[in-house]
Amino acid sequence: MLWLCLSFPNLPIDIFSIGEETKEPVVIIESTNTIIASNNTSQHFGIKNGMTLSAAYVLSNFIQIKHRNKNQEIKKLEEVAISLFKYSSQISIRLPSSVLVEIGASIKLFRSTQHLTNQIAKTITDLGLHAHTALSPTPLGAIWLSRYRTNTTAFTIKDLSQYIDPLPTSIIESGNTSGMQLHDVGIKTIGQLARIPRSAVTQRWGTYALDQLDRAFGKKPDPQRPFSLPEHFNSEISLNLPASSVEEILFGIHRIIQSMTTYLQVKQRGVIQFELSIVNEEKLQHDFKFKLSVPSRNTKNLTHLVQERLNRESIPSRIESVQLRSIQEIAITPSNHSLLPHEEQCELNRGHLIDQLQARLGENSVYGITVCADHRPEKSWRETIPGNHQQHIKLNHRPSWLLRIPKALTSASDIPHLRGPLTIIDGPERIETGWWDDQDIKRDYFIALTQDHSQVWIYKDTTSNHWFLHGIFA
Amino acid sequence: MASPLLQSILPTHIWKGKEHKLNPLGYVPSGFTNIDESIHGWPLGTLMEIVPHQIGIGEFSILIPALARLSQDSRWILLVCPPHIPYAPFLSRMGVDTSKVIITHAQNINDAGWCMEQGLRSNSCSAVIGWIPQITEKMMRRLQLALEAKKVLGAFFTKPMTTYKNNPTPWRIIVRQADNETLIDIPKRRGGSPISGISISNLLHQTCCGFA
Numbered sequence: 001m002l003w004l005c006l007s008f009p010n011l012p013i014d015i016f017s018i019g020e021e022t023k024e025p026v027v028i029i030e031s032t033n034t035i036i037a038s039n040n041t042s043q044h045f046g047i048k049n050g051m052t053l054s055a056a057y058v059l060s061n062f063i064q065i066k067h068r069n070k071n072q073e074i075k076k077l078e079e080v081a082i083s084l085f086k087y088s089s090q091i092s093i094r095l096p097s098s099v100l101v102e103i104g105a106s107i108k109l110f111r112s113t114q115h116l117t118n119q120i121a122k123t124i125t126d127l128g129l130h131a132h133t134a135l136s137p138t139p140l141g142a143i144w145l146s147r148y149r150t151n152t153t154a155f156t157i158k159d160l161s162q163y164i165d166p167l168p169t170s171i172i173e174s175g176n177t178s179g180m181q182l183h184d185v186g187i188k189t190i191g192q193l194a195r196i197p198r199s200a201v202t203q204r205w206g207t208y209a210l211d212q213l214d215r216a217f218g219k220k221p222d223p224q225r226p227f228s229l230p231e232h233f234n235s236e237i238s239l240n241l242p243a244s245s246v247e248e249i250l251f252g253i254h255r256i257i258q259s260m261t262t263y264l265q266v267k268q269r270g271v272i273q274f275e276l277s278i279v280n281e282e283k284l285q286h287d288f289k290f291k292l293s294v295p296s297r298n299t300k301n302l303t304h305l306v307q308e309r310l311n312r313e314s315i316p317s318r319i320e321s322v323q324l325r326s327i328q329e330i331a332i333t334p335s336n337h338s339l340l341p342h343e344e345q346c347e348l349n350r351g352h353l354i355d356q357l358q359a360r361l362g363e364n365s366v367y368g369i370t371v372c373a374d375h376r377p378e379k380s381w382r383e384t385i386p387g388n389h390q391q392h393i394k395l396n397h398r399p400s401w402l403l404r405i406p407k408a409l410t411s412a413s414d415i416p417h418l419r420g421p422l423t424i425i426d427g428p429e430r431i432e433t434g435w436w437d438d439q440d441i442k443r444d445y446f447i448a449l450t451q452d453h454s455q456v457w458i459y460k461d462t463t464s465n466h467w468f469l470h471g472i473f474a
Numbered sequence: 475m476a477s478p479l480l481q482s483i484l485p486t487h488i489w490k491g492k493e494h495k496l497n498p499l500g501y502v503p504s505g506f507t508n509i510d511e512s513i514h515g516w517p518l519g520t521l522m523e524i525v526p527h528q529i530g531i532g533e534f535s536i537l538i539p540a541l542a543r544l545s546q547d548s549r550w551i552l553l554v555c556p557p558h559i560p561y562a563p564f565l566s567r568m569g570v571d572t573s574k575v576i577i578t579h580a581q582n583i584n585d586a587g588w589c590m591e592q593g594l595r596s597n598s599c600s601a602v603i604g605w606i607p608q609i610t611e612k613m614m615r616r617l618q619l620a621l622e623a624k625k626v627l628g629a630f631f632t633k634p635m636t637t638y639k640n641n642p643t644p645w646r647i648i649v650r651q652a653d654n655e656t657l658i659d660i661p662k663r664r665g666g667s668p669i670s671g672i673s674i675s676n677l678l679h680q681t682c683c684g685f686a
Contacts, residue, residue, distance in 0.1 A: 381562035401558035454530025
C-alpha cells in the first residue's frame with residue numbers, strides 16, 4: 001500500500017479565489033478575530049497567519065475580510081475526492097484539510113509513480129487549489145509528512161523513520177496527551193518520543209501518543225473511513241469579486257459544471273434535471289431549473305445550455321456565489337461502439353439540439369407534432385414532445401397548413417369569398433359531432449380555388465351557415 | 475461547346491458555360507419526375523431560397539416527398555417559424571415520419587436565424603427549413619457557412635418582393651402559378667445555368683397518389 005496525502009493549508013482562502021485574482025489583500029478570520037489564512041497580496045504587506053485583525057489593520061488599511069466557511073471547505077474537499085476517483089478507489093477525507101488516496105494499486109496502470117502523481121497534481125491545479133503532498137506506506141505517515149515536509153516520498157517503512165523522526169511532537173493531535181505537553185517536558189521530536197521506553201510513556205501520558213506512533217510506523221493497523229459519493233451532486237462556488245453579467249460568472253459556472261460532470265462520470269450517470277442558483281450580495285437567491293431530454297455529462301454542452309438560458313433571463317446584479325445541484329440522474333451505460341461511428345454521436349446530438357433550442361426560446365416554443373385519432377380537423381393533430389412516435393391512422397386528403405383559428409370568410413349568395421369569389425373543386429366532406437367533450441362540430445369541408453389559383457380548405461358551419469378558411473394547400 | 479483548341483488551353487478547373495457540374499454532396503430525390511430529370515433533385519449542403527409568388531399553390535408541398543424520404547433517417551426535420559400549423563395528418567399521409575419533425579417559434583428574426591443555424595450545425599438534422607421573410611444577407615451568409623459540407627437539406631422561404639443587393643444564397647427557386655399549373659423557375663443555381671418553367675402540374679394529385 002502506498003498512500004498519497006494531499007493537504008491544503010490555504011484551503012480557507014482558496015475556496016474564495018475563483019475567477020479573477022484580486023489586487024487587494026484578503027484575509028480569512030475565525031470567530032476570535034485571528035487571521036487563519038491570507039492571500040499573496042496580504043503576505044506581501046507582512047500579514048501572517050495567527051495575527052489579530054487589529055494588527056493586520058496596522059499593516060494595511062484596505063484589507064478585505066471574509067469569515068471562514070467550514071461547510072464550503074468540506075464541500076471543496078469532497079470535490080477533490082470525487083475528482084480523484086479516476087486514479088484510485090480508496091479515498092478518504094481527513095479533516096480539517098487533507099485528502100488521502102491509496103495509489104499503490106494504480107501505479108501499474110499509470111506506468112510510474114511519478115507519472116501518476118503528476119497527473120493528480122494537475123487535477124488539483126485545475127480545481128484552483130494548492131496542495132502539499134507526501135507519499136508514505138502508512139496513511140498517518142503521509143498525513144504528517146504532507147503537513148510538515150511537503151514533497152516527501154517514502155516507499156518503505158524503513159525510509160519512513162528518517163523523515164518522520166525529525167517532525168515535532170506537536171503533530172500528535174488531541175487525545176489525552178497533547179503534543180505540546182510532550183514538547184514542554186523536552187520531548188521535541190517524534191524520534192525522541194520513539195526512543196523513550198514505552199511503559200514510561202504510557203505511565204505518564206496514556207496510550208494515545210504511542211498508538212498514533214504505531215499507526216504512523218505501520219505497527220498497528222490503521223483502517224481509513226472510505227469516502228463515498230453523495231446521493232446527489234451539490235456544490236457552491238464563491239466569486240472573488242461580485243459579478244453582474246453572465247460573462248463574468250461563466251468561468252465559475254464552467255468550473256462547477258466540470259465538477260458535476262466528474263461526479264457523474266464516477267457514478268456512471270448522466271444528469272437529466274439540475275438546478276442552478278445564483279446568490280447576490282443581499283443573499284437573494286435566483287433558481288434556474290433545467291430539464292434535459294437526454295441524460296448528459298458533457299461539460300461543454302451543459303455550459304452552453306446554462307449560458308443560453310441565463311442570456312435569456314434577467315439575472316441579479318452583484319452576484320456573490322453560484323450553486324449547482326443535480327436533481328435527477330440516470331445511469332448511462334457506455335454504449336457498444338457502432339460499426340458506423342457517426343450513428344451513436346447523432347443520437348446524443350439529437351437530444352442536445354432540442355435542449356439548446358429550448359434553453360434559448362423557452363420550452364413551449366419547441367415541439368413536435370403527431371397525428372391523433374379524431375375526425376375533427378383541429379383535434380386530429382397535437383403538439384408533443386419532440387421525437388414522440390406517431391400513431392398509424394388512415395387519413396384523408398388534408399392541406400399542409402392548418403390555421404390555428406379558422407378565419408371567417410365573407411360570402412355572397414352562399415358563395416364564399418377570399419380575394420374574390422372562391423371556386424369549389426372538391427367536396428363536400430362532412431365532419432361532425434364531438435358531443436363527448438363539448439366541442440361539437442357540424443361542418444361541410446370543401447377544397448376551393450381562389451381567383452389567383454391558390455388552393456384552400458374551407459368549411460361551411462352547417463348550424464350557422466357561415467364560411468370559414470381552415471387550411472392552405474401550400 | 476467551345477472549340478477543341480480552346481478546350482485544350484483552358485485550365486481544367488474553369489467552369490465552362492453549359493457544362494453541368496454535379497453537387498458534390500449529392501441530391502435528395504424531389505419526388506417529381508420533371509424536377510429530378512432537369513436538376514437531379516434537391517441539392518444537399520447548399521442553401522436554397524424558395525420564393526413563392528403566392529400562398530397556397532403548393533409551395534411547401536414541393537419539398538414534402540423529399541422530407542418524407544429524409545424522415546426515414548434518424549435525424550430531425552427542423553421547421554423554423556412556419557406561418558401556420560404544419561398539419562400532422564397531411565405530413566403523415568405524405569409519408570413524413572412526424573416523430574422526426576420539430577417545430578420552433580422564435581420571437582424575433584435573430585432568434586429564428588439562430589435556430590436555423592443551430593440546426594444546420596448540430597449534425598442531428600436532415601433538413602432545416604425556415605420561414606423568415608425579413609432574412610438579412612448576413613444571416614444567409616451565416617446559414618450557408620453552417621450548411622457547407624453537410625449532408626443536410628437547407629431552405630428558407632421569402633417573399634417575392636424582397637430583393638437583396640448581394641444575395642449569397644447559391645440556389646433561388648421561384649414557385650409560380652400559370653394557367654392552372656404550378657411552375658418552378660430556377661434563376662440561380664450553383665454549377666448550372668438558369669432553368670425556367672419546370673412544370674409540376676397536378677402537384678397535389680401527384681403527391682396524393684404517389685404516397686397514399
